[in-house]
């Protein structure tokens with residue numbers, strides 16, 4: 001069975017959805033650990049509740065990004081990860097991690113890429129008056145949400161729909177889509 005390490009920065013609802021899919025045997029992987037870059041992030045509480053080991057890496061404790069990402073890659077190696085799964089990890093992943101896990105790092109982003117890369121993709125799409133929004137799951141490269149697209153899930157936005165409603169729809173879609181795509185990707189690759 002493949003071993004995955006999840007990366008999250010905040011709430012961790014996608015992390016939880018993946019853990020749930022594993023618990024329900026809808027996704028046959030071993031969750032080896034959680035990498036987090038924020039002390040006190042709720043995803044750490046979720047990890048504890050599910051007895052998933054976690055490791056916190058704070059930017060302030062490293063003099064360079066390369067140093068921080070080397071330490072993160074070392075932790076992923078120690079957990080014997082096959083794949084790295086970014087789920088709300090709000091930081092670029094750099095060479096020390098990318099070079100050790102080539103084509104083995106995926107991310108979920110709340111827009112139909114290549115539209116609305118980076119922060120507050122939902123706000124960007126709303127400001128642009130999009131009538132169709134969506135979610136993208138993609139491989140991670142050194143750019144900001146620029147890696148090869150694996151799957152996209154669009155949904156319609158109604159006239160004058162509140163942001164909170166849009167977010168609820170989008171997150172519900174993410175929680176279904178990510179485990180499903182991971183299943184295809186991880187259970188079918190060697």
Ligand code: GAR
Nearest residue numbers: 010011012013014015088108109110
């Ligand atoms: C998710 O909507 C995810 O798509 C987004 O952050 C949210 C995390 O929510 N990721 C990005 O914007 C990455 N560029 P969660 O912590 O509840 O899973």
